[in-house]
Amino acid sequence: NAGVTQTPKFQVLKTGQSMTLQCAQDMNHNSMYWYRQDPGMGLRLIYYSASEGTTDKGEVPNGYNVSRLNKREFSLRLESAAPSQTSVYFCASRGGAYSPYNEQFFGPGTRLTVL
Amino acid sequence: AQTVTQSQPEMSVQEAETVTLSCTYDTSESDYYLFWYKQPPSRQMILVIRQEAYKQQNATENRFSVNFQKAAKSFSLKISDSQLGDAAMYFCASLTGYSTLTFGKGTMLLVSP
Numbered sequence: 662n663a664g665v666t667q668t669p670k671f672q673v674l675k676t677g678q679s680m681t682l683q684c685a686q687d688m689n690h691n692s693m694y695w696y697r698q699d700p701g702m703g704l705r706l707i708y709y710s711a712s713e714g715t716t717d718k719g720e721v722p723n724g725y726n727v728s729r730l731n732k733r734e735f736s737l738r739l740e741s742a743a744p745s746q747t748s749v750y751f752c753a754s755r756g757g758a759y760s761p762y763n764e765q766f767f768g769p770g771t772r773l774t775v776l
Numbered sequence: 777a778q779t780v781t782q783s784q785p786e787m788s789v790q791e792a793e794t795v796t797l798s799c800t801y802d803t804s805e806s807d808y809y810l811f812w813y814k815q816p817p818s819r820q821m822i823l824v825i826r827q828e829a830y831k832q833q834n835a836t837e838n839r840f841s842v843n844f845q846k847a848a849k850s851f852s853l854k855i856s857d858s859q860l861g862d863a864a865m866y867f868c869a870s871l872t873g874y875s876t877l878t879f880g881k882g883t884m885l886l887v888s889p
Contacts, residue, residue: 694876703780703867703879704821719876751821753877763809763871767821 663687665768667752673774674742682737682771684752691756693735694765695719695727697748704751710735742775749773778803780870782880789858790888796843797853797883799868808872810844810851815882816864824866827851855885863887 665686674680691712696704706719708727716727726738749772753765779802789795812824827835827844835842843852855862868880
């Protein structure tokens with residue numbers, strides 16, 4: 662069981678470039694989430710997918726798009742990266758037999774720098 | 777909207793001593809869950825302890841326990857017999873409704889020998 666995996670672990674972009682962060686979980690979870698973590702701000706929800714085929718905005722969705730490709734995979738896309746999107750990005754999942762108490766399981770994070 | 781407040785940006789404790797991290801939350805929901813997550817320098821988010829709001833008994837996991845005061849909307853974490861490996865950022869979080877977590881800004885715990 663790999664849990665929640667994210668690729669890449671590190672990425673440097675130039676302003677205006679695009680990229681997609683990948684996330685996959687092997688726990689058969691229904692719900693998946695994308696957060697960003699900035700110094701002194703805790704984790705803030707960007708988008709989430711309560712179940713396959715649905716996505717919803719979180720607290721800070723501007724500048725991002727998501728795709729729930731299937732039950733396992735949930736990607737986050739930056740169409741035109743900006744320095745304000747420099748952050749650490751976490752994917753998480755929840756649901757099913759592995760999380761009877763509603764906890765979310767987190768991936769290892771992606772550190773993104775936009776120059 | 778939910779809010780979670782951690783008023784201590786940084787706390788220090790000596791090995792083998794006890795430390796308490798504070799957290800207050802605000803929600804209009806009657807059914808919710810509360811969590812403490814640990815984030816060591818590796819960045820990995822690790823669940824430390826959870827509390828269901830409908831349970832009056834405080835949760836305990838080995839050296840970690842909580843003091844859940846529902847009326848005061850307070851959810852503090854007590855770490856007993858602190859160890860060097862406990863040094864990390866600790867986040868308090870609440871979960872309601874559509875299962876989205878709201879996090880506090882975190883408390884950095886320093887542990888000295």
